[in-house]
Amino acid sequence: MRKLLLIAWHEYKKHVLRKRFLGALLAPLLFIAIGGIIGFITVQSFSESDTGVVGYVDPSNALAKAYKPTSPETQIEFRRFESKAEADAALNREQIRAYYELAPDFAQSGRADLFYWKRDISGDVRDDFETYAQSALLSDVNPQIATRLTQGIDFTFETPDQSRAFGENNIVGFVLPFVFGLMFFVALFAGAQYLMQAVIEEKENRTMEVMVTTVTPTQLMGGKILGLGALGLTQVAVWLIAMAAALAVAGQQFSFLQGASIAPEFIAVTLVLFVLEYVLFGAVMAAIGAAVLDQKQAQQYTGPFVLLAISPGFFIPVIFLDPNGVIATVLTLFPFTAPLALVFRYGITTVPVWQIVVAIVLLIVFAAGALWLAGRVFRLGMLRYGKAVAFREIVAEVRS
Amino acid sequence: MTEQNVISASHLAKSFGAAKAVRDVSFDVRTGEIFGLLGPNGAGKTTTIRMILDIFKPDRGTVTVLGGAMTDAKKDRIGYLPEERGLYKDISVENCVLYLAELKGVPRAEAKIRAAQYFDQLDLTEHKRKKVQDLSKGMQQKVQVMTTLLHRPSLIIIDEPFSGLDPLNTRLVQDMLLRERDKGTTIIMSTHQMYQVEEMCDRLVLINQGESVLYGAVDEIRRRYADNAVRVVGHGPLPQIEGVIETSRKGDAHTLSLGAHVTPQQVLSILANTPGLLVERFELALPTMDDIFVRVVGGKIVPENGRVAAETVAQNTHA
Numbered sequence A: 001m002r003k004l005l006l007i008a009w010h011e012y013k014k015h016v017l018r019k020r021f022l023g024a025l026l027a028p029l030l031f032i033a034i035g036g037i038i039g040f041i042t043v044q045s046f047s048e049s050d051t052g053v054v055g056y057v058d059p060s061n062a063l064a065k066a067y068k069p070t071s072p073e074t075q076i077e078f079r080r081f082e083s084k085a086e087a088d089a090a091l092n093r094e095q096i097r098a099y100y101e102l103a104p105d106f107a108q109s110g111r112a113d114l115f116y117w118k119r120d121i122s123g124d125v126r127d128d129f130e131t132y133a134q135s136a137l138l139s140d141v142n143p144q145i146a147t148r149l150t151q152g153i154d155f156t157f158e159t160p161d162q163s164r165a166f167g168e169n170n171i172v173g174f175v176l177p178f179v180f181g182l183m184f185f186v187a188l189f190a191g192a193q194y195l196m197q198a199v200i201e202e203k204e205n206r207t208m209e210v211m212v213t214t215v216t217p218t219q220l221m222g223g224k225i226l227g228l229g230a231l232g233l234t235q236v237a238v239w240l241i242a243m244a245a246a247l248a249v250a251g252q253q254f255s256f257l258q259g260a261s262i263a264p265e266f267i268a269v270t271l272v273l274f275v276l277e278y279v280l281f282g283a284v285m286a287a288i289g290a291a292v293l294d295q296k297q298a299q300q301y302t303g304p305f306v307l308l309a310i311s312p313g314f315f316i317p318v319i320f321l322d323p324n325g326v327i328a329t330v331l332t333l334f335p336f337t338a339p340l341a342l343v344f345r346y347g348i349t350t351v352p353v354w355q356i357v358v359a360i361v362l363l364i365v366f367a368a369g370a371l372w373l374a375g376r377v378f379r380l381g382m383l384r385y386g387k388a389v390a391f392r393e394i395v396a397e398v399r400s
Numbered sequence B: 001m002t003e004q005n006v007i008s009a010s011h012l013a014k015s016f017g018a019a020k021a022v023r024d025v026s027f028d029v030r031t032g033e034i035f036g037l038l039g040p041n042g043a044g045k046t047t048t049i050r051m052i053l054d055i056f057k058p059d060r061g062t063v064t065v066l067g068g069a070m071t072d073a074k075k076d077r078i079g080y081l082p083e084e085r086g087l088y089k090d091i092s093v094e095n096c097v098l099y100l101a102e103l104k105g106v107p108r109a110e111a112k113i114r115a116a117q118y119f120d121q122l123d124l125t126e127h128k129r130k131k132v133q134d135l136s137k138g139m140q141q142k143v144q145v146m147t148t149l150l151h152r153p154s155l156i157i158i159d160e161p162f163s164g165l166d167p168l169n170t171r172l173v174q175d176m177l178l179r180e181r182d183k184g185t186t187i188i189m190s191t192h193q194m195y196q197v198e199e200m201c202d203r204l205v206l207i208n209q210g211e212s213v214l215y216g217a218v219d220e221i222r223r224r225y226a227d228n229a230v231r232v233v234g235h236g237p238l239p240q241i242e243g244v245i246e247t248s249r250k251g252d253a254h255t256l257s258l259g260a261h262v263t264p265q266q267v268l269s270i271l272a273n274t275p276g277l278l279v280e281r282f283e284l285a286l287p288t289m290d291d292i293f294v295r296v297v298g299g300k301i302v303p304e305n306g307r308v309a310a311e312t313v314a315q316n317t318h319a
Helices: A002-016 A019-049 A084-092 A123-137 A143-151 A168-204 A208-212 A217-253 A264-291 A295-313 A316-321 A326-333 A338-346 A353-381 A391-399 B045-052 B093-103 B108-121 B137-149 B167-182 B194-200 B218-224 B264-272 B289-297 B304-318
Strands: A053-057 A077-081 A098-102 A112-116 A156-158 A165-167 B005-016 B019-030 B034-038 B060-065 B078-081 B155-159 B186-190 B203-208 B211-217 B229-235 B244-250 B253-258 B278-284
Touching: A002 A168, A002 A217, A002 B093, A019 A168, A019 A217, A053 A084, A053 A123, A077 A084, A077 A123, A084 A098, A084 A112, A123 A143, A168 A208, A168 A217, A168 A264, A168 A295, A168 A338, A208 A217, A208 B078, A217 A264, A217 A353, A264 A295, A264 A338, A264 A353, A295 A316, A295 A338, A316 A326, A316 A338, A326 A338, A326 A353, A338 A353, A353 A391, B005 B045, B005 B186, B019 B034, B019 B045, B019 B060, B019 B186, B019 B203, B034 B045, B034 B167, B034 B194, B045 B060, B045 B155, B045 B186, B078 B137, B093 B108, B093 B137, B108 B137, B137 B155, B137 B167, B155 B167, B167 B186, B167 B194, B186 B194, B194 B218, B194 B289, B203 B218, B203 B289, B211 B218, B211 B289, B218 B289, B229 B264, B253 B264, B264 B278
Parallel strands: A053 A077, A053 A098, B019 B211, B034 B186, B034 B203, B078 B155, B155 B186
Antiparallel strands: A098 A112, A156 A165, B005 B019, B005 B060, B203 B211, B229 B253, B229 B278, B244 B253
């Protein structure tokens, strides 16, 4: 155990200080930061443009009884002009940002033309004008009903057990588990890739022979899996902290981000699934690393497994349309796709407990099998220089 | 098996698919000796070493190491420098050395102290913070020898320890190994440099085509392969001696091949009584290990002695 931990610590320390790891760690953070800055600038420039005056020409005086929306999106002021010429003049003098010319039969047709100079008005301004116009048309209706009609219906999506509900204004609650899962997924693959590289390096550096006469193959592989798994978790932890911090900061700007959270049980299940998935993929990657000659050759063999793991991504439309259907269920139970499929389904449905339990049990079985197989391939390939292990050799080894 | 045998290999055989890497190899290695494991390329030396180290299981035959089967605990008592060797290239020399020492069970603090001594001995102190990949091949080789010795193993198995070293460093490493032997460490050395075998090894086994064909003490083997000949170094003309079949000269040394009925003693007495000849050196002309290697491996001699010796070992082992 001491040797295993020593190897784990060595691998962790070696990789965590590498530029490549720091790059992989910081790239998404940089991405978030840049996105945040752009978002901030956009919000600033729009809030600036959402002030001022928008005019309208209303020959039939259809908007006589209009009033501004009760909860306006913008600070814009709507001003009536007697004629198109007056409105044009105001636009030319840049006293107004744009104006609507309502059709004479506006009350019936609802037709209006928008004129603007240089820059279009934002969608929020349009929404506000629409509400403003609707309020005039609904002036005879009970104000409460009028407000309801102009604001539309706020749909709320609830899971059958009512444990989670997402309104239209709570889209973050749906996206967050998604992002959380994807981060785990990226870290898992990074960890598995590092593991493969570490095994190949051991061969390429010709340190394998000294290692296997110093430690057992189990200690060597166990140490590497542990150390590089910890590396992947470090990556997730840093990202999570950054994301929490970003949400806290952005929440002050965007009200819809406030109160965004992920259920602890989801985090727990995801953690278990992804750690098991890491062991499964790590073992497969390590076996590939032991069997091949160099990095280049390894890439050929990792492709199908990576494809398999990301395959739930291809089924997103199917999963969203029928989150408890056969395909979604199969993807959740199949060990190679289970974690990602579960993450995709979590936001839109309640995954039955039995499926989670079966998925975990199957993953444990597959991970154990993969470790055993990796050990066999490792023994075959560890001291091969200049020649890769053939598939039929592996089959023969497994049979023996 | 006797107590003093560090390794007993008996009738080892190992095949990989159709290829028979080792057919029948037997030898004992005694405590505190430097044992030469010789043979041409592809003879089965590396496979034999790997069977000793339990990397491969032999198809046939048995091997005992340090008094029994290989265990994990014994691995810490063995220092191994394989033929295909390397170091972790992208970490510092010191980190690499300390990591490998720790894996062999040396506490980090102790490993640091020992490493400092070796760095000093091997002129590596100023390079210890460099990355391994930035060292010259010779320096890397010295670091590797160092990692083989740092955990103070009681058995060292070392494959071509001098490859890539200049004469100065060769001497340095040679002295280190001899010092280890003097401390009682057993060393198995595989090398193609036959003069190193003559200088350093106490006993040896020669493996050819997967079989041990020559086995025993170096001196004894050289005597066994000696023709009836003497080597003379001196000033003045050599006389004609009856019974000398052939005279050859290399530098100022004359080698005289003697007929079956002539003894070196008789030749010496004639030379001593030859006026005008000053004999500086007179010795039996033992063949070099190089000659013996070429003769045995090249097939000029059917090495019956070798087989007999190997079988004797095997019988001892089973006794």
